[in-house]
Amino acid sequence: MPLPTKLTLEVVTPAGLLLREEVDEVIAPGALGYFGVLPGHTPFLSTLGAGEITYRRGAEKSHLTCFWGFSEVLPDRVNILAELGERAEDIDVARAEAAKARAEAALKAIKDEEGYREAQQLLVKALTRLAVAHRRRVP
CATH class of the missing domain: 2.60.15.10 (F0F1 ATP synthase delta/epsilon subunit, N-terminal)
Incomplete structure (x- = not known):
């Protein structure tokens, strides 16, 4: 085949x-x-x-x-x-930038491991959204 x-x-x-x-x-x-x-x-x-x-x-x-x-x-x-x-x-860059700032602030303030993992996932999500949005604008 x-x-x-x-x-x-x-x-x-x-x-x-x-x-x-x-x-x-x-x-x-x-x-x-x-x-x-x-x-x-x-x-x-x-x-x-x-x-x-x-x-x-x-x-x-x-x-x-x-x-x-x-x-x-x-x-x-x-x-x-x-x-x-x-x-x-479809990515709203301003919203992704705001989410990144919130996640970075949360990472600095977190005291426990579980909260840290959650904030880290939010940061990864925001950074990924920004990277993908940027690729759309750059050939």
């Missing part, structure tokens, strides 16, 4: 379908590091961390945020179930 030449990328969050597109390549934030997928990839499942999903159609790259979840990779598709996700063009 011939190998597929494209991948269908589908990203779903609890809010609904975020993206369904035919792409040439996907890079996603696995819990143990980023992984890349090309058409014909060996099937696997992975947990996802917080980070950026980059997908390519020809020479054009696009970006999404992805915060925790699961991925299923098949030879002709990548299915991502994320707790949260956002397209680069």
Whole structure:
């Protein structure tokens, strides 16, 4: 059987379908590091961390945020179930900057380990949103 030449990328969050597109390549934030997928990839499942999903159609790259979840990779598709996700063009940069400032202030004031982890996750989320928003504006 011939190998597929494209991948269908589908990203779903609890809010609904975020993206369904035919792409040439996907890079996603696995819990143990980023992984890349090309058409014909060996099937696997992975947990996802917080980070950026980059997908390519020809020479054009696009970006999404992805915060925790699961991925299923098949030879002709990548299915991502994320707790949260956002397209680069939908990110409110001012809101993300404010969230970053709040998270940094919370990190300085926290005294217990659990509160520290929560504030750290909020900071990672804000920094990821800002990085993805910036990539949309810079070719």
